[in-house]
Amino acid sequence: MITTHAAIEDNIKRYKRGELIVPSDFRGKGTENAIKKTLSRLAADGTIKRLGHGLYVLPKKDPLFGEILPSTEEIAIALAKKEKVKIKPAGAFALHKLGLTLQVPTKLVYLTDGNGRIIKVGKNTIRFKSTTPKKMALKGELSGLIILALEELGTDQIDESTKLKLSNLLEKENPIILKQDLKLASAAVHDFILKLILNK
Known part of the structure; x- marks a missing residue:
């Protein structure tokens, strides 16, 4: 027997x-512990690379740069795909995706229709935060x-410069x-x- x-x-x-490689990929090949x-x-032994708890990757090899590992965002997207759940960026990470902050947050928050969980990847954290179907139903890219x-950060701390940028982005969205x-x-x-729209 194999x-x-x-x-x-x-x-x-x-x-x-x-x-990305996770233990659930191999269910039926042995016990969870095995x-x-x-x-x-x-x-x-270097066959795969550990990214975090229960999270591995078959690393890409580059002749010049050596091992190339996926970004935290790529890990989150791949994980959601494996778990067959939908995710949407939220909070500071959503602002970064909109180009409103240059700094990539070390904690990426995603709303999900799946189970809530926190995944540590090196010094970074991915948080899948369970939400309502209503929030997952948002269609606009912007x-x-x-x-x-x-929704995540609140509206009180948004400065005038960011308000102007948000207003300009909203103009690009399909009405x-x-x-x-x-x-x-x-x-x-x-x-x-x-x-924001009316004051433009």
Whole structure:
């Protein structure tokens, strides 16, 4: 009978470089404990790279730069895909995605229709925060991010410079989608955005 180690090692050979690896990928290949031990051993011998608790990758190799690991954002997207859940950037990370802050936050917050959890990746943290279907229903590429950023951060601390930038971004959104998204926003965020649009 093929061992858990041999079965997992054989499976990993079929993975693409840069692909995320989690213990649940190998359910049916052995007990949960055996799977975790095998992945730890494969990380120890350099076959795969450990990114965080229960999180591994088959690293890309570059002749000049050596090992290339996925970014924290790429890890979050890949993890959501594996778990078959939807995620949307929120808070300071949403502002960064909109180009309103140059600094990449060390804590990436995503709203999700799946279970809430915190994943540590090196010095960074990914937080999947469970939310309502209403917030996941936001459609606008710009308006959705703006609403989710403001819902998480509040509207009181937004300075005049950021207000102007938000106003300019809202002008680029499809008016029909913007109108639909505003219906899904909280009263405070709805009124804040409406004021931005009307004062333009």
